Amino acid sequence: MTAKRGRGQRAGLTRQAILQAAVRLADQEGLAALSMRRIAAELGVEAMTLYHHVPNKNALLDGMVEQLLSETVPPLGVSSWQESLREYAHSFLAVLSAHPNLIPLAASRPAMTPQNLRTMETVLESLRSSGFELTQAYDVVRSLAAFVLGHVAAHLDPIPACPPDQPRGRSIDVDAYPLFFEALKKSDPISRFDFALEALLHGFDASRTASPSSGPQAAGEVGPDER
Amino acid sequence: MTAKRGRGQRAGLTRQAILQAAVRLADQEGLAALSMRRIAAELGVEAMTLYHHVPNKNALLDGMVEQLLSETVPPLGVSSWQESLREYAHSFLAVLSAHPNLIPLAASRPAMTPQNLRTMETVLESLRSSGFELTQAYDVVRSLAAFVLGHVAAHLDPIPACPPDQPRGRSIDVDAYPLFFEALKKSDPISRFDFALEALLHGFDASRTASPSSGPQAAGEVGPDER
DNA sequence: ACGCTATTCTTACATCATAAGAATCGTCAA
DNA sequence: TTGACGATTCTTATGATGTAAGAATAGCGT
Secondary structure, three states, X not given: OOOOOOOOOOOOOOHHHHHHHHHHHHHHHOHHHOOHHHHHHHOOOOHHHHOOOOOOHHHHHHHHHHHHHOOOOOOOOOOOHHHHHHHHHHHHHHHHHHOHHHHHHHHHOOEOOHHHHHHHHHHHHHHHOOOOOHHHHHHHXXXXXXXXXXXXXXXXXXXXXXXXXXXXXXXXXXHHOHHXXXXXXXXXXXXXXXXXXXXXXXXXXXXXXXXXOOOOOOOOOOOOOOO | OOOOOOOOOOOOOOHHHHHHHHHHHHHHHOHHHOOHHHXXXXXXXXXXXXXXXXXXXXXXXXXXXXXXXXXXOOOOOXXXXXXXXXHHHHHHXXXXXXXXXXXXXXXXXXXXXXXXHHHHHHHHHHHHOOOOOHHHHHHHHHHHHHHHHHHHHOXXXXXXOOOOOOOOOOOOOHHHOHHHHHHHHHOOHHHHHHHHHHHHHHHHHHOOOOOOOOOOOXXXXXXXXXX
16 A cells, blocks of 8 residues: 655656546546545545646646547548548547546537547548548538537436426326337437438538539538528 | 515525526526526525525536527428428527537536427428338437537537647647648538538438438428418 | 415535645755 | 755645525415
């Protein structure tokens, strides 16, 4: 066991070590347990010690998101742009799924790590060389990232709703929404992710400018923004 | 101005009124300002008073999200499933964009309000009568909602990244990621949203199992569409 | 008129982020 | 070796937070 340390006895702290401990703690005990004191305790140190490596708690939370994103695996080799995007999306999904407690963090403080930028650059390159306009390619990647984020965020179990009171026994009137609750039972988030991912990829393919095909049918061209 | 109230003098508080005040406060001063004391002050009341209408702060936050979602407009009339989904997405987008400070809340505590369920039911109906399998239809709606959420969440300005220190003048090495930063300047979130929305719709269309070519089919015909 | 209950306020406490400063160690110049 | 300095750590203290416990009041139904 670590003997108690005195006043100036180094503990060998690092920003990295702190972030990792914080992530580990949040993984195990949830975001609510993430206090400076608790993190410090986890490292065998007093709370104020952390402030020598991190300016404040907000910065620490930001750092945790960076830490997370650095766990994504960069796209392996060159392949079709679809495959690149699939890799990108799945890598993102895997990381977030591995740290469900951190999803609210990732959703509320998007970060751009060098790691992430490098991956983006690769994917952009892949898209460009497949006939996408640069601006379009960018929109594609960003949209994909947004979709992954929204997807994982949407799976935090929805709160029961039904304002506060439940005069009737049922938590919510299931019979009033037959389609919804029927489908709810059969659907699962994982297959939904792949389903929507493929839909997105298909749609992206169709919106390539360089694509020779004229309007296939239905849903004409992009742009009928109305309200 | 309100004369000070005594001990049992009613203030006419309501769960609704509290939630609305909370939303207003968060809109104006940000989530960080959302303390029980501050909300109470906004209502001319002491903090503990709130606990008679709301069990605790978490429940209050949940309620705020419900409050938000209740602002979405239900889909007007019958039209193509694409138009239904567009309406759904844009209505969702509009609400979240109108309350940017609440986006992290909405992203971390998804809620199912009766309002929202009713809208979903309508959209599900529309999809089914257009040849979608129920399970697919459900995946479509959920995916769309997830996408909208992710989209708005991803536009909270990304944190600068670059761990802590900036030895070089630049906050991040722009030249190392030419494609990304080139595209960054030209792209804007709004057009990206519509772009990706159309892509999704297109992809959904392609993934319909039973694809009756087109034409004025079921769903209770498309009547005169003006109101 | 009188008590009952819902509503409100008061007080109190543990916990939080963090400011200010004191103690200690390692290191390097002399 | 010595001595000073800077980096790291701990101590103490402050104001804010969520909320438990209970006291006071007002208006209601009887």
